[in-house]
Each structure stands twice: as structure tokens, then as C-alpha cells.
Amino acid sequence: MTVELQNVWKKYGGQTSVKDVSLHLEPGKIYGLIGPNGSGKSTTLKMMTGLVYPNAGEITISGERVTRRICSKVAYLTELDMFYHAFTVEKMMAFYASQFSDFDVEKAHVLLKEMKLDPKKKIKKLSKGNRGRLKLVLALSRKTPVLLLDEPFSGLDPMVRESIVKSLISYIDFDEQTVVIATHEIDEIEPLLDEVIIIFEGEVVGQTHVENLREEEGISVLEWFKSIMAQKERKVEDV
Numbered sequence: 001m002t003v004e005l006q007n008v009w010k011k012y013g014g015q016t017s018v019k020d021v022s023l024h025l026e027p028g029k030i031y032g033l034i035g036p037n038g039s040g041k042s043t044t045l046k047m048m049t050g051l052v053y054p055n056a057g058e059i060t061i062s063g064e065r066v067t068r069r070i071c072s073k074v075a076y077l078t079e080l081d082m083f084y085h086a087f088t089v090e091k092m093m094a095f096y097a098s099q100f101s102d103f104d105v106e107k108a109h110v111l112l113k114e115m116k117l118d119p120k121k122k123i124k125k126l127s128k129g130n131r132g133r134l135k136l137v138l139a140l141s142r143k144t145p146v147l148l149l150d151e152p153f154s155g156l157d158p159m160v161r162e163s164i165v166k167s168l169i170s171y172i173d174f175d176e177q178t179v180v181i182a183t184h185e186i187d188e189i190e191p192l193l194d195e196v197i198i199i200f201e202g203e204v205v206g207q208t209h210v211e212n213l214r215e216e217e218g219i220s221v222l223e224w225f226k227s228i229m230a231q232k233e234r235k236v237e238d239v
């Protein structure tokens with residue numbers, strides 16, 4: 001489903017976190033949302049889930065205005081730990097299945113195996129990296145038209161990260177899903193991405209097709225990101 005943000009603003013108290021952001025995100029594509037710490041990536045994703053409301057502008061998914069009810073269309077992996085720590089892994093999965101009618105239990109079990117997670121283990125006994133894997137299992141097992149992943153690889157060791165990035169592609173429904181991944185792991189996710197969006201101080205300062213970068217400019221996403229950030233920093237110095 002198409003996700004549309006039109007001139008979206010978000011303020012927390014006196015501070016503006018997202019400034020006049022407009023985006024048009026299409027099904028069948030994977031978008032990378034990148035930017036320095038505190039630039040507004042998580043806030044942008046949260047607004048797409050209906051967890052946080054914009055102060056101005058509009059967000060729609062397939063034409064429907066985003067409110068909390070949109071959660072039936074959006075699977076969201078939060079950067080935060082949102083588990084009931086006394087639950088076992090399998091109880092957490094059963095809880096998800098009870099909350100979301102689109103939760104695919106079979107797929108969740110396949111993913112659990114792939115991520116080498118013990119279903120009987122209590123969440124409080126899992127390492128940070130394994131809790132990260134469980135978050136991925138839960139988000140990827142929902143059949144939703146929109147999939148939003150906020151720092152899905154944080155806490156995962158580099159070898160695992162690489163294999164998860166590779167396998168991620170096989171768990172995304174390319175006919176239906178619009179996928180947005182907010183991350184600092186720019187190099188690692190580059191092979192997954194169709195388009196990349198840079199957000200800096202709450203504003204979208206760049207958006208491009210990854211293929212164009214590679215084929216026409218001969219640079220990586222990270223190189224492009226660094227060049228845009230260098231321009232921004234020069235501008236900040238000039239002021």
C-alpha cells in the first residue's frame with residue numbers, strides 16, 4: 001500500500017523534531033531511512049504507525065488517514081524493548097497471535113529456527129542480541145501491507161547481521177509490502193534497498209534510487225550520505 005506524508009511537522013514541547021516532511025512510499029519497495037542521531041527517523045516511523053500524531057500535515061496509508069487503528073495494516077519493530085520479560089519466547093508469539101489476526105504462526109516458527117532461538121526460553125534470560133532477533137521474528141511474521149523496522153540490526157553481531165540482511169529479503173512480500181528501515185548500518189543494508197532517504201535535523205535532505213547511485217554515479221549509499229552531510233555541515237558553518 002502507498003504511504004503518503006504531506007508537509008508533516010512534529011514538535012515536542014518547543015523543539016521541532018520533524019520539519020515539513022513529504023514522502024511518497026510505494027508498495028514493493030524497500031526504503032532506507034538514514035541520518036545522524038536525533039535527526040527524526042524514529043519520530044517519522046512512529047507517526048506512520050499512528051503512535052505519535054503530527055502537529056501539522058497529513059499521513060495516509062492507501063488513502064486512509066493514519067490513526068492508532070492503522071495498526072492492523074502496519075507491522076512495526078520498535079527500537080525499544082517492548083517485551084513481557086516473564087514470558088517465554090513461545091508465549092510471546094502466542095500473545096502476538098492473539099493481538100494480530102494477520103500473525104503467521106507457521107512463519108514465526110520457521111523464523112525462530114532460522115534465528116536459532118529457543119521457544120522455551122524466558123525473555124528475561126535472552127541476551128540483547130537474541131531479544132533483537134525475537135523482535136525481528138515478531139515483526140516479519142505479520143502479514144501487513146506496511147512493514148516499518150526501526151534499527152532492526154542493533155545489538156546483533158556482525159556475522160549474524162550479515163546473514164539476517166541476506167535472509168530478510170526472502171521474508172518480505174514484494175508484491176504487497178511497503179518496507180521502511182531506519183538504520184545506522186548503512187553499508188550492511190545497502191544490498192536490500194531500492195531507495196534511500198536522508199533525514200537531517202528533521203528535514204528530508206536527500207532521496208535517491210540506490211541503483212542510480214551505483215550505476216550512474218558509481219558511489220555507495222554511504223559515500224552519497226557522507227557527501228550530503230558534508231554539504232550540510234559546510235552550510236551550518238557558513239551561517
Ligand SMILES: Nc1ncnc2c1ncn2[C@@H]1O[C@H](COP(=O)(O)OP(=O)(O)OP(=O)(O)O)[C@@H](O)[C@H]1O
Nearest residue numbers: 012013016017035036037038039040041042043044
Ligand atoms: N518523546 C519525546 N519527547 C521529547 N523529545 C523527543 C521525544 N522523542 C524524540 N524526541 C526528540 O526528537 C528528536 C528526533 O528524535 P528521533 O528519536 O526521532 O531521532 P532518530 O533520528 O531516530 O535518532 P537516533 O538515530 O539517535 O535513534 C531528538 O532531538 C529527540 O530528542
